[in-house]
Amino acid sequence: MRRLIAAALSALVLSGPAAAEDLSIRFTLDWKLQGIHSWFYLAKQKGYFAAEGLDVTIDQGEGSAATVTRIMTGAYDAGFGDMNAIVQNAAVRPDEAPVMVYQIYNQPPFSILAKSSSKVTGPTDLAGLKVGAPPGSAVTKLFSALAAASGLDMASVEIIHVKPNIQEQMLIQDNVDASLVFNVTSYLNILGLGMNPDEDFRFIGYGESGLDIYSNGVMVSRKLYTEHPEAVAGLVRAINKAVMEVIADPAIGAAAVKAVEPLINEGLEEKRLDFALAYLIRSPETEALGVGAVDMDRLARTIGVIQGIYGFETAPDAATIFTPEFLPPLDERKL
Template structure:
C-alpha cells in the first residue's frame, strides 16, 4: 500500500513538473508582429533567414513577418500598435518623434547606412554631372522620399532648387519616361530602380548615371529595424533577442548570400531568385556596407551624423521641434561591435 502511494505521488510530481515546465516555456515565448517596408524582396533576406534557421526561436521569439506598404508606413504600423517591430525609414521616425515623442518607434538596428535615394539619368543624356541639373526636368512621384528630399540634395550641392523643374510621375513609370526622353532625370529609390532596369533588359551600370544623394551632401540614414516603445518597456529581452537574431542572419548572408535568397524563395516561391540576388548584392554594396559600417559595425550609427540628419529633416519638413538623437535610436540592444563588422 505504501509503495502504491509512493509511486502515485511520484507520478503526480513528475507530471506536475512537466506541466509547469511546458507552461513556463510557453510563457517565455514572446510573439512579435514584424512588418516589412514593401513586398518581399531579396533585401529582406536577413529576416527570413533568421526565421528559417531558428535564430528567432533560439531567442524565445515567435516572429510573424508581413509585407509592407512603404518605408514610412512601417512607422505608422508600429505607432498604431498593429505591429511590434518592422523594417522602415529612420527619417520617418524623426518626423514622428517631433510630434509624438512618447509614442514614436525607436530604431534599434540600422541596416541602410547610406540613403537609397538617387537621381537617375541616361548615360547619353544631357546631365553628366550635378552642375548640369539646372534647366532640366526631373520626374518623381509626389509623395516619395526621393522627391521630398531632392531640394535638400540640391542645396547641399550649392544648386538653387528653383533652377530645376520637377514633374509628378507614377512610380511604376519612372524608368520608362526617362528612357523615352519625357524627363531628363528620375528621382528614384535606387535598389528598386536598379532591378526595374534589369527586368527591362537594360544595363543599370553601362546605360545610366547614378547620382546618389549620400554622395552629394545629403548625409542621412535610411531603413533599419525599429520597435515600439511598448516593446522596449515590456520586453527588453525580446528586443535584444530580435536584434541578435537578425544580426546573426546578416553575418551569415555576408558569407553566403545565396542562403539568404533561398530563405526568401522558401517564403515567396514566385520571386526570381537570380534577380533578387542581384538586388541583395546591390543593396549590400551601396547601402549596407560603407566606410562607416566597416568602422562601427552594421546596426550602429554615428551620433554626430544622426544629429545632422535630424537637422536636415527638421528643416526640410518644417518640424516644430527637433528630437534628440537618443530618442530616435538606441544602441543598448546591439551585439558587440566585432560581431557586427561586415
C-alpha cells in the first residue's frame, strides 16, 4: 500500500507545476556586459529565475534606446533600457511600446564631464565653450532640455561631435572644454586611462542640474505583460532579490559578471557598481519608495520633458509607461 501511495504522489508531483517546462524569456541588456548588469546574471546564477519557473536568456545590447526597439520588434520579451525611449515610442505606438515594471536608475546617468581644474561647475558655465557630444546619443539629445531647465543659452555653446570612445581623451587633450557623457561608462574609461575620476574630473549630473527625469529600468513587452503577468511578477521578484544583494555587497555583483566574462577586471567593475549605487540608485526618493518604484507625478514631468524635445502631439499617460503592480513589498526593496 505504501508503495502505491508513493507512486501516486510521485505521479502528482511530476504532473504538477514543478514538472512543467519553464517559460522562456529573452532578455536584452542596454550595452556590453558591465558591473551594472550584475543583478541579472546573479539572478540567473543563483537560480532565482528558475525558482520562478523562468528560463531567462540574457544578451548584450546596443544602447538604452535600442532595448525598446528590440522588444517592440518581438526579438526580445524583456530588457534593461531607458524609460525615456518608452515615452517617445508610446506617444506614437502606444499598443506596441514596452511597459516599465522595475525602475533601477532613479537618477539619469547623463552628465557633463569637466576637469576639476576648470571653471565649469554647472550648465551655465558652458557658455562660450566647446562641448564634446556623441551625435545621436540620448545624452546629446537631452542637452537642449537641460539647457532650458538651467537657463543656458544653447546658441552660446559650440557643440563638437565626437565618438563616444574618445570623449575623455578629447577632454584631457583640451580639444574640448567639457564632454556630455554616460557617467557610469566614463568613470571606468578615466580609470582605464590611468587618471582619478574622483579627483581629476567633475561629473555634473543632468538630474542635479535641473533635468529631473528617470532613466534605465526593467521593461517587458506588451505581449508578456498581457499574456503572462505571473511571469512578469516572477521576473521582477528574482531581479529585485539579486539587486538588493548587490546593493548590500557590490563585490558579489563584480564576481557575477566575472563568472560570465573572465577577461573583465573584477576590481574595476566593483568600482563602477559603487559609483552607480551612489549616483544613480540611492536618492531621497529611493529611500522613501524603495528600489524599483517611481513617483508618478515626477514621471508625468519626465514625460513632459520628452514631449518638449521630440514634439509629439499627445503625451502618453504615466500609468501606461510604468506599473507598480509587480513590485515586491516595500520591506523587500528598502535600502
